[in-house]
Amino acid sequence: MERLLTSSIHDKDGFVQKKVVHETEKGNLIICSNCQPDFFHDLVMDAGLGKFSHYSSIIQKLESFQKIARREGGRITLALVEPNIIVGYNTCWYPAPDERWSALGTLMYELAAVEVSRHYRGLHIARRILELTLDDDFFEDKIAYINGYSWHWDLEGSGLSAAQYRQMMMRLYSPFGFREVYTNEPNIALRDENIMMIRVGSRVSPDDQRRFRYLRFGIKQQPQCNSATV
Amino acid sequence: MLKDYPKAIVTQDGTSVLLRPVTRSDEEALKKFFSLIPDAEKWFLIEKFTDSELLHEWIEQLNYDRVLPIVAVVEDSGEIIGNVRLYRSSSPSVKHVAHMRVTVLPAYRHLKVGGWMILDSVKQAMDLGIEKIIAEMVEGLEDPAVNAALKLGFRQEGLLPNYVKDRRGRLRNLIIMVKNLPREWSDF
Numbered sequence: 437m438e439r440l441l442t443s444s445i446h447d448k449d450g451f452v453q454k455k456v457v458h459e460t461e462k463g464n465l466i467i468c469s470n471c472q473p474d475f476f477h478d479l480v481m482d483a484g485l486g487k488f489s490h491y492s493s494i495i496q497k498l499e500s501f502q503k504i505a506r507r508e509g510g511r512i513t514l515a516l517v518e519p520n521i522i523v524g525y526n527t528c529w530y531p532a533p534d535e536r537w538s539a540l541g542t543l544m545y546e547l548a549a550v551e552v553s554r555h556y557r558g559l560h561i562a563r564r565i566l567e568l569t570l571d572d573d574f575f576e577d578k579i580a581y582i583n584g585y586s587w588h589w590d591l592e593g594s595g596l597s598a599a600q601y602r603q604m605m606m607r608l609y610s611p612f613g614f615r616e617v618y619t620n621e622p623n624i625a626l627r628d629e630n631i632m633m634i635r636v637g638s639r640v641s642p643d644d645q646r647r648f649r650y651l652r653f654g655i656k657q658q659p660q661c662n663s664a665t666v
Numbered sequence: 667m668l669k670d671y672p673k674a675i676v677t678q679d680g681t682s683v684l685l686r687p688v689t690r691s692d693e694e695a696l697k698k699f700f701s702l703i704p705d706a707e708k709w710f711l712i713e714k715f716t717d718s719e720l721l722h723e724w725i726e727q728l729n730y731d732r733v734l735p736i737v738a739v740v741e742d743s744g745e746i747i748g749n750v751r752l753y754r755s756s757s758p759s760v761k762h763v764a765h766m767r768v769t770v771l772p773a774y775r776h777l778k779v780g781g782w783m784i785l786d787s788v789k790q791a792m793d794l795g796i797e798k799i800i801a802e803m804v805e806g807l808e809d810p811a812v813n814a815a816l817k818l819g820f821r822q823e824g825l826l827p828n829y830v831k832d833r834r835g836r837l838r839n840l841i842i843m844v845k846n847l848p849r850e851w852s853d854f
Contacts, residue, residue, distance in 0.1 A: 469713055527685075528789050591748075597848060598848065599792040599793070599847055599848075602792065602793070603793055606793075615669070615670045616670050616673070616789075617674070618673055618674070618675055618785070618786070619781065627791060628785070628792065628818070628819065628847070629792060649674050649676060649682070650676055650680075652676070653675065653676040653677075655676055665848065
């Protein structure tokens with residue numbers, strides 16, 4: 437169950453901030469999209485996010501959230517337990533200049549990390565976070581992508597194998613229109629279970645889709661082709 | 667899983683190739699594909715898909731739960747240039763094992779189409795809960811495929827000396843290559 441609390445604030449990039457209540461068996465959570473840099477001051481990270489023997493959270497400090505929120509196009513969605521505990525998050529941004537995908541400028545947009553505290557898993561929080569993040573017309577002009585690297589996955593905490601974790605990721609993102617694509621990008625190609633998934637916005641042109649397809653294989657020259665399949 | 671097909675790859679020379687499951691409408695294109703395989707290699711096909719009747723029979727009985735056949739198709743021409751088949755058993759004793767057979771037309775072998783097809787099968791196997799993929803290759807005849815498999819983490823786990831006969835009756839070794847897909851969690 438969830439209900440909308442607010443949908444009002446516009447940030448520097450014109451993003452709308454939304455807040456919803458997500459009811460779980462562990463109590464109500466507030467899920468809040470497009471959190472601004474000054475939003476994080478009084479928050480704390482739940483102990484289930486952090487450093488563990490076989491796994492470390494991608495974001496471990498509040499300052500990291502602030503830095504991302506200040507970046508152009510940087511977005512953060514948080515799952516909060518009242519009054520101020522972060523139990524889950526999603527960070528998004530444009531690819532860094534040294535990444536292959538930056539060659540297509542602001543067409544490409546990365547959903548960089550989704551993580552839920554070890555103490556709050558199995559409550560569909562990641563799905564709710566993504567729902568709120570992706571509920572935005574902004575994505576219709578983008579090729580949104582995720583890079584799933586198995587060395588970032590909490591296999592110990594989840595009790596899943598890398599193959600099972602990969603499937604879990606596919607199940608998480610598929611309902612939002614994401615699908616797996618192949619690429620020779622070296623980090624993705626490093627392990628079989630690694631996965632790149634994309635969602636092509638409804639206003640992305642066939643030409644842009646084609647440029648992206650060739651870029652996936654490191655090819656700059658683009659022969660004429662009639663297909664729009666990415 | 668199959669809903670993510672076709673999956674596009676682009677070869678080093680800029681050819682756009684689509685990987686997708688075989689459908690009944692592929693019969694004619696597959697007939698042409700198998701006819702273009704060199705005679706020396708046709709000899710070693712376990713299923714004689716070079717025989718039109720056998721191919722027709724097989725394609726009429728497609729069952730992705732038993733055999734998952736994927737073709738590589740040049741997007742512009744529609745020509746089938748590669749075929750990989752993942753065979754699964756319903757027996758509980760070997761349900762975790764899949765056998766893989768891959769064939770690529772000679773003109774496309776240097777473009778790593780076979781490598782992408784093997785990787786695609788590995789990912790499919792992983793998503794199907796398969797723990798072990800086995801590929802049998804004829805030594806001295808399928809060396810490019812052996813090399814592609816090695817690069818994708820297959821290991822030679824066996825060799826059957828003088829196991830198969832070529833067209834001239836000469837005995838050749840059969841290499842058994844295996845890729846293990848770990849089921850347990852581990853750190854990297």
